[in-house]
Amino acid sequence: MAISPEHQIYAELFADAPDMAVGFLRDLGVNVPDYERSEVTSCDLGHVDPVERRSDVAIMLRGPGPDDPHDHLMGIVVEVQRDQKERKRFTWPEYVASLRSRHECPVTLLTICPRQSVADWYAEPIHLGHPGFVLRPLVVGPDDIPVVTDPGAVAASPTLGVLSAAAHGAGRTDVLDALHSGLSVIDPEKAAKYIGYSLHLLADTNGQKALETLMMADTYEYSSTWADSLRAEGEADMLLRILAAKGIDIPDGARERISRCRDVGQLAAWADKSAAITHIDELFDE
Incomplete structure (x- = not known):
């Protein structure tokens, strides 16, 4: 699928500054653990099959854990969406589960939408079918981005x-x-x-x-x-x-x-x- 310049720019901004994703998650009420460093990790979140599964940005927060001073504390999948695509409701749960399985730590999905109407659409919960198994995307639209005048x-x-x-x-x-x-x-x-x-x-x-x-x-x-x-x-x-x-x-x-x-x-x-x-x-x- 072709990647638009606008889409790539938003992804690059979060790849350049992974801590920015943490700030948005905390603003949305997510309990992010204290960590020593954030780093961009592999975006390839698929399995051994012909279907590509690649998120826009994948971030890992690392810090002291029970067995490792640089333990995997939390993963963040950042997705940029400019348009409404029903298919994302099927691939996003896989992204979260794949990163969680790979690093054996909690994982959160953060969706960035340049258009507020698209952000509102993606905020709807994703029901996976299993009782109680629901993914509620955390979405940032223009209304959630601070007005920076300093x-x-x-x-x-x-x-x-x-x-x-x-x-x-x-x-x-x-x-x-x-x-x-x-x-x-x-x-x-x-x-x-x-x-x-x-x-x-x-x-x-x-x-x-x-x-x-x-x-x-x-x-x-x-x-x-x-x-x-x-x-x-x-x-x-x-x-x-x-x-x-x-x-x-x-x-x-x-x-x-x-x-x-x-x-x-x-x-x-x-x-x-x-x-x-x-x-x-x-x-x-x-």
């Missing part, structure tokens, strides 16, 4: 800043001000990536235009060239991640061609094309 909060958690911009930036310039100012003090390469993500998630909205204007404003000493370069870097990084997620081999020459491209229109065309290709050469075919 640049310091963005600098401390850039991924949360991007989520806030995507959920609220189309109508709130203070969120975009905080995103812009907060990202200006972190590593430039990471800032470029997160600006690219934000522009993509705000595509075709007033928020996208406002963020681009903010980046180019003289008061922030950003030029149009610099802004375009940042956006292109983010789009190129996103394209490479999509290709990797599809299992397409990317030779060094192709990787460099994509990474060095600063034509946002060309990168967007390649991204659209990536959904239907099986070999890297097809991406560059005219």
Whole structure:
């Protein structure tokens, strides 16, 4: 199944910052154990059969346990859903059971939905058939994402800043001000990536235009060239991640061609094309 750039961006945000998933779970009332570190683990949650079972992000919380100072304390399956798909009601219980069986620890399902109507739909309980065996997905929609207006909060958690911009930036310039100012003090390469993500998630909205204007404003000493370069870097990084997620081999020459491209229109065309290709050469075919 083709992975959209928007879908991949949300997954990458949680892969970049696994602790962010913990924060959302605690906000939803989940009793998350104290842990020493969180880490992204294998997303392959299937069995030995021809059917692929792969979650968007799988996270493991580790810390002191009865037999191991780095014991598996809790697993988190993060799923990103942009549309209503009945099939997910059958595959999600398998994801949870597979990760639980593999690591022999409790596992929680966290579903991220960029659209509130989709979030409300997925919040319905999943009845598995066995008496009392019900999976109730924990769902985060735009209404559950905090409105981040403090640049310091963005600098401390850039991924949360991007989520806030995507959920609220189309109508709130203070969120975009905080995103812009907060990202200006972190590593430039990471800032470029997160600006690219934000522009993509705000595509075709007033928020996208406002963020681009903010980046180019003289008061922030950003030029149009610099802004375009940042956006292109983010789009190129996103394209490479999509290709990797599809299992397409990317030779060094192709990787460099994509990474060095600063034509946002060309990168967007390649991204659209990536959904239907099986070999890297097809991406560059005219």
